[in-house]
Amino acid sequence: MSLDNIIGYVDPLVTSPGIKAAVKVSCSRRDTFTSQVYRLGAGFNHPDGPPVSHQLVEAIPQQTHQGRPQFSRIGSFARIPSWGGILLERADSVSISFWCQPTLPRGAKHNQFLFSSTDNSQLTGFECFLDQAGVLRLRTGVPNGMQEVILSVNLLRYRWYHLVFSMRSSSGTLTLESKAKARDIGEPEELLEERHSLEQPLRIASHIPLTIGSDSHGCQTSTKPIDSGSFNGKIERFRIETRSSAGHIDTLLDMDFSLYIPTDKIRDVSGNEHHGELINGPSRAVTGHDWHASQTDWTHASYGYGAIYFHDDDLDDAQWETTFELDVPKDLHSGCYGILVDDGVSTDFIPFFIRPDPNASRTPPVALIIPTMTYAAYANEHLHDESREVHFPGDPDKKDKYFHTLMKRPDLGISLYDSHNDGSGTIFSSLKRPVLNMRPDYSMWLFDGPREFSADLWFVEFLDRELGPEGYDVITDHDISEQGAPLLKRYSVLLSCSHPEYPTYRMLDAYTAFLANGGHFMYLGGNGYYWVTSHDPGRPHRIEVRRAEAGCRTFGLPPGNWHHSLSGELGGLWRSRGRPPNKLFGVGSCAMGVGKGAGYGITDEARSKKHLSFIFRGIESDTTIGDFGLVQGAASGDEIDRMDYGLGTPKNAVMIATTKLAGGHSDEYMLFNEETLYPMVNLHGTTSDKIRSDIVYFETPSEGAVFSVGSINWVGALAWKAFDNNIARISSNVLHEFVRRSK
Secondary structure, eight states, X not given: OOTTSXXXXXXXXXXXXXXXXXXXXXXXXXXXXXXXXXXXXXXXXXXXXXXXOOEEOTTSOOEEEEOOOOEEOOOOXXXXXXXXXXXXXXXXXXXXXXXXXXXXXXXXXXXXXXXXXXXXXXXXXXXXXXXXXXXXXXXXXXTTEEEEEEOOOOOOTTOXXXXXXEEETTTTEEEEEEEEOOSSTTSXXXXXXXXXXXXXXXXXXXXXXXXXXXXXXXXXEESSOOOOOOOOEEEEXXXXXXXXXXXXXXXXXXXXXXXXXXXXXXXXXXXSOOOEEEESOOEEEEOOTTOOTTOOOTTXXXXXXXXXXEOTTOOSBOOOOOOXXXXXXXXXXXXXXXXXXXXXXXXXXXXXXXOOOTTOSOOOSXXXXXXXXXXXXXXXXXXXXXXXXXXXXXXXXXXXXXXXXXXXXXXXXXXXXXXXTTSOBOOEEESBXXXXXXXXXXXXXXXXXXXXXXXXXXXXXXXXXXXXXXXXXXXXXXXXXXXXXXXXXXXXXEEOOSOXXXXXXXXXXXXXXXXHTTOEEEEOSSSOSOBOBEEOTTSTTEEEOOOOSSSSOSOOOOTTOXXXXXXXXXXXXXXXXXXXXXXXXXXXXXXXXXXXXXXEEEOHHHHHOGGGGGGGTTOTTOSEEOOOOSSTTSSEEEEEEEOOGGGTOOTTOEEEEXXXXXXXXXXXXXXXXXXXXXXXXXXXXXXXXXXXXXXXXXXXXXXXXXXXXXXXXXXXXXXXXXXXXXXXXHHHHHHXXXXXXXX
């Protein structure tokens, strides 16, 4: 797959029967392409796994469409569509002031605009930017074109500056006053003033929208790659004032970014109501120039949170044009679906999900929960990119076609695991873009096997075999986050997928209510219910995660930046918020590794309890299970969980099996940092009793039950030899027993 290969996305990703969905495709090689819709089953081709088994949706005929290449302009900024710029014709002078903190003043590989409102056709307006060498430049309209001034102030990385630009139209003079705030106790505050004469009148009046943090003349989509113009850094309290020849001062614009933080709205407090909007999700609820450590929660602070943090690789909405609309049939059952697009040279399977019809006459007792929040968090991750500060060494032979496309298309954005180009951590991720590691045949470059979506389709295949394609529903994280406990009341048995890492508070409440009401839950993954996640139903494509002081993470956010902007809640681990997954599901994350996995040894306690005999039906003589698998060679691998009564595992929970009874994990597995205290010893698989996967079962007072397996790679063993193995047998036994109890 190259830069020219066909790719696309569906908006919205999760849709309903009888609704139209927009399909957005980039096609460069041919003028036309075809589309065909399938219900997805097993999608990853492995010699020891089940065959690929996508089913054609005959109700939606194959179609032919006109194709065109589509590229997005990445980078966040603020836009003020109507700001009174034309009134500058009447002013003798104009003053533009703001605070800024550059975080990548040099090395951005493009100009970084702090503000801009230029009309290139009329050669009027003004803009200020850092060039690629970090030199600050101001460009203004003059009678014979646009003229540029090179400014002498040297903006240093991470230092706060208050800049005041004064432009006098009639005399053509420019003054810059800068105040540099000390970064530490050993650095003095610095003041600088410089004057420049352009020797001709300035034409700075503009009817073009004003942008803050990028240029005003860049389009958001194109048929060719587009450079970003966004500033890397924070901007705060942007003001424009005018002065008449008589000395009268008017405030034209006064943007207070501390208002409406949970939204994409920015407010003008000058009284002129020149309000604006944010594009591509810059970071809010971040510390400003006047932040003080006496208050670290923006929801309670009266100052210190007036800044917006822009990045040149932010992407919230790719904004591709709709290529065609998909009419979802009213009678189409919930599930994982894909649109196969084919231009005759390349293909792409574009996934989407159909939620259950709430008005259906019959609801099956079982639902599979697709972890769409996890898919969003990992969307287009670049942890393989060795040019970034945080990365894993990768094997070139394990890099599939999607890997190579991501390397060639930075316009597809980054994930919550990647640092921005300026080295800061990401807090938002979006599903309004092609997500190339969410494909049915995706192979994760680190493991040379499926992960997340491509692995989870083996659960779909398993349930199709056990219950029939219409014997269960498919629901998503987004559905639960939006609908809460009432959605789960429709079901008696819930199954997770392999990596349900990112729940919202409402999702945890829904799971709590489900279990309190007698529900049965099969947690068939690992590293689940781990990070605090915020989700705004008004912008369902976007999630927010803030890596705080603990957790297995690739970066940490600085103090004062740990509370989410969407919800105001404290970010970090649910464990740190008093909601460890152990309390609900009996196990919680403890370790990870990229080496060969481990099988499980069945405990004597589990064998001795007659009420658990249903689990071992058909494998009565097996002592070790899951010492095989399609990913990392065993059922326990990647990220793993264990039971821990000290972290809330119910006291009646029974350890069914543990990897410690089957040899355990190698030293390629290491303890999560939240699991370690002084002294820092026994951190690896062969030395730590905490590094293990446990299979746990317990019953609830309301006659429900939980079965948890403690490993992301359980699904890889489940699908081994086309589901003919002891992991599949146990999973089937528990599933059918839970369904039997629900009748």
